[in-house]
Amino acid sequence: MAYINPEKERGTINFARGVPPPEAFPTQQLQECARAVLEREGSVVLQYHPAAGFVPLREWLADRYGVAMECVLVSNGSLQILDFLTRLLTSPGDVVLVEKPSYDRAITLFRRAGARVVGVPLKPDGFERQALERLLEEEKPDFFYTIPDFQNPTGITTSLAKREKLVELAERHDFWVLEDSPYRDLRYWGEEVSVIFSLGSEKVLHLSSFSKVLSPGMRVGYILGPEHVVSALAKIAEDTYITPNMVSQGVVYEYCRRGWLGPNIERLKGLYRPRLETLASALQAYLPQAQWTRPEGGFFVGAYLPSEVDVSLLKAKAQEERVTLSDGRGFFPDEDGSAFLRLPFCALSAPNIQEGISRLGSIVNMLIR
Numbered sequence: 001m002a003y004i005n006p007e008k009e010r011g012t013i014n015f016a017r018g019v020p021p022p023e024a025f026p027t028q029q030l031q032e033c034a035r036a037v038l039e040r041e042g043s044v045v046l047q048y049h050p051a052a053g054f055v056p057l058r059e060w061l062a063d064r065y066g067v068a069m070e071c072v073l074v075s076n077g078s079l080q081i082l083d084f085l086t087r088l089l090t091s092p093g094d095v096v097l098v099e100k101p102s103y104d105r106a107i108t109l110f111r112r113a114g115a116r117v118v119g120v121p122l123k124p125d126g127f128e129r130q131a132l133e134r135l136l137e138e139e140k141p142d143f144f145y146t147i148p149d150f151q152n153p154t155g156i157t158t159s160l161a162k163r164e165k166l167v168e169l170a171e172r173h174d175f176w177v178l179e180d181s182p183y184r185d186l187r188y189w190g191e192e193v194s195v196i197f198s199l200g201s202e203k204v205l206h207l208s209s210f211s212k213v214l215s216p217g218m219r220v221g222y223i224l225g226p227e228h229v230v231s232a233l234a235k236i237a238e239d240t241y242i243t244p245n246m247v248s249q250g251v252v253y254e255y256c257r258r259g260w261l262g263p264n265i266e267r268l269k270g271l272y273r274p275r276l277e278t279l280a281s282a283l284q285a286y287l288p289q290a291q292w293t294r295p296e297g298g299f300f301v302g303a304y305l306p307s308e309v310d311v312s313l314l315k316a317k318a319q320e321e322r323v324t325l326s327d328g329r330g331f332f333p334d335e336d337g338s339a340f341l342r343l344p345f346c347a348l349s350a351p352n353i354q355e356g357i358s359r360l361g362s363i364v365n366m367l368i369r
C-alpha cells in the first residue's frame with residue numbers, strides 16, 4: 001500500500017483503501033497500556049524472547065479459544081504468518097486453492113512461492129461446492145485458503161453447511177484448510193457461524209489478527225493449529241527475525257488483560273455499521289445495475305457490474321471525478337475479474353460514501369448508454 005499523502009487525497013473519495021480510519025484507534029488507552037507494560041514487564045518485552053510470541057498473550061489467546069498455549073503462535077501480523085505457512089506447506093509447482101475472488105495479497109504471496117493458484121468460485125453462501133469437488137478429482141492441493149467471515153473482497157460469509165463440508169473434504173482428500181478470519185469480530189447483524197477451526201478437525205489452521213479490532217500498525221496477528229505445525233512455524237519465525245515485536249505484543253496483552261477489547265469491538269461496530277447501511281442504500285439508489293451480496297459485517301462490499309461496462313474506462317472516468325477505485329483483477333487468481341469492484345466502506349464518512357456511489361452511478365449510466 002502506497003504511503004498516503006493527505007494533501008493529494010483531499011477532496012478525493014477513495015474506495016481503494018480497506019484500512020481502519022484514524023477515529024478507530026483507541027490511542028489514549030494504548031498509551032496507558034504501553035506505559036504500564038514497559039513499567040511492569042520492561043525487562044521482558046525489551047529483550048529477545050522465544051519466537052512463538054509473548055507468553056502471556058499466547059496464554060490469553062489459548063484461553064479465549066480453548067486450546068493449549070503450545071497451539072498458538074503470535075507474529076508481526078497475520079500476513080507474515082501466511083508467508084511462513086506458505087513456506088512450510090508448499091513447494092514450487094504445487095497447487096493451492098483460493099476462493100474466487102480472494103484477498104489480493106494472499107494470491108500474490110502464494111504465487112511468489114511458486115504455487116499454482118486455482119480459484120473456486122464464490123457464491124453468496126461461500127465456495128461453490130460442486131466446483132471444489134470437481135477440482136479435487138483432478139488436483140492434489142496443499143491447502144484451501146478461505147476467508148469465511150465477511151470475506152475480503154466480497155463481504156460474503158460461508159454457511160455452516162459449507163464449513164462442515166470443507167472439513168469433510170479436507171479430511172478425505174488430505175489438504176489443509178487455512179481459515180483467515182481477521183474481520184470475524186466485526187459482525188453488525190445476524191447470527192455468528194462456528195469457526196471452521198472449532199469443527200473438530202486436525203486439518204484446520206486458524207489465522208486472525210488485532211489489525212482490524214485494535215490497530216494494524218501494531219502488527220500483531222496469530223495462528224491456532226496443531227502443536228507440530230506451530231513449532232515448525234516458530235522455527236521459521238526464529239530464523240527470520242529471532243523474536244517478533246515484543247513491545248507491541250506486550251501492549252496488546254495489557255489491553256486484553258484490562259478487558260478493553262470487547263468494549264472496543266462494540267465501539268467499532270457502532271462506527272462501521274452505519275457506513276455499511278449507507279453504502280447498501282446508495283448502491284440500491286445509484287447503482288441498481290450492480291450485483292452484490294449484502295454483508296453482515298466486516299469492511300467490504302464486492303459488486304459486479306454488467307459486462308457492457310468497461311471497468312478500466314470506469315476507473316479512469318471515476319478518477320477524473322475524484323473517486324478512486326482499485327483494480328478488480330487483482331482479486332482473481334485465474335480469470336480477469338474486470339467487472340468486479342471492491343468497495344471498502346470502513347474509512348469513509350456516510351456523506352462521502354453517498355457522494356462517491358452517486359458519482360459512480362452517473363458514470364456507469366453514461367457508459368451503458
Ligand SMILES: Cc1ncc(COP(=O)(O)O)c(C=O)c1O
Pocket residue numbers: 018076077078079080103147152180182208209210211216220221
Ligand atoms: C483477509 C485478510 N487477511 C490478512 C490480512 C493482513 O492482516 P495483518 O495486518 O494481520 O497482517 C488482511 C488485511 O487486510 C486481510 O484482509
